[in-house]
Amino acid sequence: MERVRAILDEASVMISGVEDQRTLEDLRVKYLGKKGLLTELIKYLGDLPAAERPKMGKAINDAKNQIQHLISDKQSRFEDLSKQKSLQKDILDITLPGRAEKTGKIHPISRVMNEVLEVFSKLGFSIAYGPDVETDYYNFEALNIPAHHPSRDMWSTLYVEGDVLLRTHTSPVQIRVMEKQNPPLAVVVPGRVYRRDADVTHSTVFHQVEGFLVDRDVTFGDLKGALTSFLHYIFGRQKKVRFRPSYFPFTEPSAEVDVQCVMCGGDGCRICKGTGWIEILGSGMIDPNVFKYVKYDPEKFSGFAFGLGIERVAMLKYGIDDIRLFYQNDLRFLRQF
Amino acid sequence: MKVPFDWLKEYVDIKLKPRELADKLSMGGLEVGALEEVNGKVLLEVDILPNRGDCHSIIGVAREVSAITGAKFKRLACPPKSRKAGRRRVPCRVEDKDLCPRYMAKVIEGITIKESPEWLKQRL
DSSP: OOHHHHHHHHHHHHHOOOSSSSHHHHHHHHHHSTOOOHHHHGGGGGGOOOOGGHHHHHHEEEEEEHHHHHHHHHHHHHHHHHHHHHHHTTTOOOSSEEEEOOOOOOOHHHHHHHHHHHHHHHHTTTEEOOSSSEHHHHHHHHGOOOTTTTGGGGOEEEETTEEEEOSSSHHHHHHHHHHOOOOSSEEEEEEEEEOOOOOOTTTTTEEEEEEEETTTTTHHHHHHHHHHHHHHHHHOTOOEEEEEEEEETEEEEEEEEEOOOOTTTSSSOOOTTSSSSEEEEEEEEEEEHHHTTTTOTTTTTTEEEEEEHHHHHHHHHHHHOOGGGGSOHHHHHHHTT | OOOEEHHHHHHHHSSOOOOHHHHHHHHOOOEEEEEETTTTTEEEEEEEOOTTTGGSSHHHHHHHHHHHOOOBBBOOOOOOOOOOSSSSSOOOOOOOTTTTOOOOOOOOOOOOOOOOOOOHHHHO
């Protein structure tokens, strides 16, 4: 009997001192296993007188249960501890803001183009598109730019083969629209254009928005009104605007439209090259010859046309000094928009 | 075309400052794309469009300035030493009167070919 008590006491002490599950398991085997100390005692039950066997058996059983209890308690204690430990490790500060998703951004060229199209849309223009690869007829001839005429010098064209070329402006689309629809019309044409020209402010591939309006009794005053509104929308109403005489084969009279230098306000600087003005638009009243090509009666209808370079406006708006930055796909540049 | 202000003044009386002249020219149809100062000299960069072939020279721009500002145009006298018909003749013949309605040629004799003087190099 004392033997049982001794084992039980010993076991309690050992178990309470256990630091890890391995040792705990070893102790379980030591006391309760197949060759465990208590299990061994059961063998000696046979040596006892019959009357004492049940008492002894019960004592051994009780001891077994107690030890088992101590072990399972210790075991659950271990489990609690490890659970706590892992909870500690994974502790989350739920007051932290969520992790933001990486979103894409609109390219500055697209941004400016959309802004320009929006202004003209507000002024009542609809939008048309056309092919990048054009024919000489639509890009030049129908715009009153005959073959071998010195005015062709105004564009450094990239030819593909024979009559096929890369369009130098989006004006050809105006012809395409006028061929299919009758006036009144107010259309803007955004798109990519191509010219043999490359330096800090010129790129062989760039973007334009050109437009036209045809109706009865359209005057130069209407042209001035529309374009002045546009420039004031884009650059602000405080900036002065000026129209000066110019030349395009498809408009007569022609004008170029400047806005007061955004950098120096008209005093003269590097951006406006000392003149105080920055040219934004080319424009004019549509030449009757152009109407003849699209079979509009020039006696009945008149109209105006205009065009601008998107890169130009974007460079002014965002203070970019090298046009090549738009096309290098450098995230360090693009991220800033 | 780069137009030095001084050179322009040799052909027309300009009383305006370069900036004012640039503005007047631009508003008159000859766009002054840039106004720079190079080596202490004022330079106007004039964008000449295909419809104004007459402006493709300093004299041409001077004429335009005279027309716009009303200033006096000064034709520089440069008479030949002698107008007598020389003995040299250069044969010319127009092959296609449609493509070439008129052709003019003049023989100038007594020229020495040598390196251009510095002032001319500067101007060019």
